[in-house]
Amino acid sequence: MKMNQHAVVIGGSMAGLLTARVLSDHFAQVTIIERDPVQDQPESRKGQPQTRHLHALLSSGFEIVSRLFPGIEEDLVAGGAMVSDPGAEMCYFQFGGWKKPFDSGMRECLSSRPYLEWQVRRRVVALPNVRLLAPREVKTLLTNEDDSRVVGAEIVYRADGRHEESLVADLVVDCAGRGSATPKWLDEWGYGRAPESRVKINFAYSTRIYRRKATDLPNAKTIMIAPTPPAKSGTFIFPIEGDRWIVTSGGMHGVEPPTDEAGFLEYIRNLPVPDIYNIISRAEPLSDIVPHKFPFSLRRHYEKMKRFPAGLLVLGDAAASFNPIYGQGMSAAAMQAAALQKLLQEQGNAPTLYRRYFKQAAKIVDMPWQIAVGEDFRWAETEGPKPPGTDLLNRYTAYLNRVMEDDAVVGEQFLRVVHLVAAPSSLMSPRMLWRAWRWQRQQGKDTAVTSQPVTKPVRQN
Ligand SMILES: Cc1cc2nc3c(=O)[nH]c(=O)nc-3n(C[C@H](O)[C@H](O)[C@H](O)COP(=O)(O)OP(=O)(O)OC[C@H]3O[C@@H](n4cnc5c(N)ncnc54)[C@H](O)[C@@H]3O)c2cc1C
Structure with missing residues (x-):
């Protein structure tokens, strides 16, 4: 007997699918509501146009996806995806040099985003207690009398816009992406808006x-x-x-x-x-x-809200989305889903875990946010709240980039940070500082940070 009866997930993209998988262990029924029509095939839908562009599933995200869906790696590879060691098999050029290759032991998944998502989706919808309703749109959420608790969702059938049904739920998880309506709903219920960056x-x-x-x-x-x-x-x-x-x-x-x-x-x-x-x-x-x-990169700080209704969570791009060049969005969503899974295992009572959840989700988002936003402030035109210490860290990591042309140990630690496996602060460890210092001693004067090639210009072909 599952402790909670019904969960509704808004959005059937990557965050919604991973969340539904996690909730399926703790709810008798999970319903995913997706605005777009969904076919049983790899596809880019109107509601997630970014999926037509390159999508890397980093080591941290791939590890969670593989754990949530045993056997998915074999199916991905059988269908033509590749699993790659990014240390050994990625040629990475920045700051004027190619980085030295090395065996990292890490694994990322290389496929199109629609193909990866389809492999995940077919597993989620095959779960006996999960259903995907599409094309349906969550118009608004249902609350109790004093708006202290979300108790369900009102959905409409997208094809004709006619009112369809009200779904009663113990928990609603908003995975609707950047266009999430939770800020508006919270405002309407008298909670104000979450602070945004x-x-x-x-x-x-x-x-x-x-x-x-x-x-x-x-x-x-x-x-x-x-x-x-x-x-x-x-x-x-x-x-x-x-x-x-x-x-x-x-x-x-x-x-x-x-x-x-x-x-x-x-x-x-x-x-x-x-x-x-x-x-x-x-x-x-x-x-x-x-x-x-x-x-712009966007972060909604639900962890900073003084009051929040029970029965509602926000996960994935709906909570935070960052410069996509660093390839972290799906992995950050997977890490948030994994944190939710752990909380549900510990606490069980889903509607009231929002405070603990948002605190942990904020810690998870801190990492990709610090990396992406910190890097973006290398450009003078970038506007917004700059995390303290960014300029100093950027000068140091630009320098580390040069060190990585020769030093695989530094390269490996850098990669672990980029793949959200290690904290950015690990780049400041005495070991890293010593290696950087040693590199400068060995190189003599040629340690300038530059955008033009200063090392062998063609690495692979
Ligand atoms: C150009 C680009 C490249 C990227 N590259 C990478 C990468 O290399 N690696 C990586 O990990 N991440 C990458 N990302 C980020 C990644 O796409 C997202 O982090 C990931 O898709 C998770 O998003 P999500 O599921 O939270 O939201 P989305 O993917 O935006 O999905 C939201 C879903 O909710 C549905 N929806 C919205 N409102 C409603 C409603 N009211 N009712 C019902 N359904 C609704 C939408 O139709 C959509 O399907 C990239 C992003 C961009 C923009």
Whole structure:
């Protein structure tokens, strides 16, 4: 007998699916409400247009997804996804140099986002106590008489907009993404709005899919040419199922990668190293060039609210979404879902765990937020609340980037931070500081931080 009867999850994208999986162990029935029509196939839907762009599932997220869905890795790989060691198989260029490769023991999942999500979704909807209602939209939430508790959701059928039903629930989890209506609902019920942090970056993506040949990049799996200030452009190439490459170019603060063929190629040709250009200038394009804009990172601090209704939680992009270049959104959502799972195992009574949940979720979000927002403040145009110590940390990590050209131990710790496995503060340990100091002694004068290549310009091909 499960302690709680019914949970409603708003949104059937990655955060909603992972949350539903976790709730299914603790609720007799879980209902996911998704606004878009959903087919049993890999697809990018209107409500999550970002899924047409490159999506890495970092080591931290992949570990949780694999634990929640035993056997998923085998199915992902059977369908053409790759599992890769990012230390050994990613060619990473920034601050003027390629980083030294090393075996990290970490594993990330390389596939298209629609394919990954479909593999997760089919497992979630196969659970006997989970149902996905789509296309349905949560219009509003139902509360008790004094609005102290959320008791369900009112949903409409999207196809005709007619009122459909009121669902009674012990718990509603808002996984509706950045457009979440929880701030508005809380305001209407008299709680005020959660304090928000916004950091303006004006990020623009352009993405194209190409046919991939095994000979394109024989000694590695991915290439990442990340922007180094003051330059604002970068590009990633990443293998996805179906022997394809996904190539995503990004630009910040008004630099927009073009969406026409000649402009897109030229943008990539102008990067400090030619490795991605060399591959795609010879490869067959399989898609249009698709744009996406991401104006600002956004964090809603529910942990700081003095009052909050029982029976409601917020998870995933609905709570915090950060510059996507660091590839952390799905992993941060998975970590939040894992924290919820642990709390449910400890506390059981779902409606009242919101305070503990938001406290833990805030700690989880601190990590990707600090990394993404901290990095974004390398550019003078970035606007918003700057975490204390950011400039100093950025100077130090830019320097560590140079050290990583030669020192795999520093490279590994850096990667652990980027993959949300270790805290950013671990880069300041005496061991790291000593290695950085030693590197400078060994190098003599050539330790400048620069955006142009200062080491061997082509690493892999
Ligand atoms: C360009 C780009 C690239 C990215 N790359 C990466 C990456 O490499 N790695 C990574 O981990 N993350 C990446 N992310 C972030 C990642 O896409 C999100 O963190 C992830 O999708 C989790 O989001 P979510 O499920 O919280 O919200 P979303 O994916 O935004 O989904 C919200 C869902 O809720 C539904 N919905 C909204 N309102 C309602 C309603 N009222 N009723 C019913 N349904 C509703 C929507 O239709 C949608 O399906 C990237 C993001 C962007 C913008």
